[in-house]
Amino acid sequence: MSLLTPLGGLPYPQPADAANIPLHLQSLAEAVDGRTVLRFADAASRDAKVVAPVAGMLAWLSTPKQFTYYTGTAWAQLAPGPVHKANTTTGTTTSTAYVETLTGSTGDPTAVTFVAPPSGAVLITLGARANSSAATACYASASVKNGTTTVLAAADSRASIATGTSAISASTQFQVTGLTVNTAYTATLAYKSAATTSTATFTNRFVTVTSV
Template identity: 75%
Template sequence: MALLTPLGSLPYPQPSDAANIPQHMQSLAEAVDGRTVLRFADQASLDAKIAAPVGGMLAFLTTPKQFVYHNGSVWSVLAPPPAHGANTGSGSTTSATYVEALTGSTATTVSFTAPPSGTVLLTVGARISSSAATACYASVNVKNGTTTVLAAADTRAAIATGTSALSATTQFQVTGLVANTTYTATLAYKSAVTTSTATFTNRYITVTSM
């Protein structure tokens, strides 16, 4: 009966085992096989080949050129880079409730995949000014498809007050996301009062996995 190494539990024969080198080599190769960096064309190919993955497995997917690992429940991207969306255009609104569309500019949005922790750090920023000495707010809506899971709010907004253009930013955590699920984060804006025009330029969202 083969013994197992103390750390990796890799099999090796005892002196009393039959001298069957091919069999011993096969046992070792099969034990090592699932512990190397596996290579597959894409996630579908990986799923088709490994029906019962084990936590700690690591693989490289040619498409989309990224490493994934199995956390014991799902395959997840290894050290995913931050997702970033930016818009240098200028747009304005007089709405006193949050809107995603600005007059004169397109929406600013970014898609991201929730990490195994279900927690991300959102950074929101813009260069902001008002037509009067009132406040302007840039926050974000987080959605799963068409369902809003976190709505824009003053407590999660970059805020600037007055007619001079100011660069403002804020950061906050979003928790309770479903691992490996795709979400979108879209900037939303408002003016403190409908009688003032809030203008936003150089807007951005950065989503960092935690």
């Protein structure tokens, strides 16, 4: 009966075992196989091949050029970095409800796509340089969507706020929790004016999503 190494649990034969070198090498190779960095074309190829993953497995995906690991319940990106989107064009709105497209700007909606990490939580940072045509406020917030479904709507409590006719650079951060692990979401900037009688102007807008 083969014994197992104390750290990696790799099998090795005892002196009393049958002298079957091919069998012993096969057992060792199969044990090592799941401990190497596996390589696949994409997530679908990985999932079709690794039907019973165990916690700690590593796999490289050629598309989208990403290392993934198995948490024990799901595959997740290894050490995901922040994702960022900026829009330097200027646009305006007089809407008192949040809108994702500004008049006169290009590149809207300004959005960034991210994959929910194993924690199911991300930190969203957003901001803009803004001013109003009157002594009222300009709001920049963000919505979080899964496809076309809004998971978290833009809200004043999660907005950067600039007040008055002088342009002010303002930013804010808020945490989003309860996201479905390994699922793609989109964070989209949204804007509004405090009053329909004043024009809110926004430029140098950005949104960054960081896994936590």
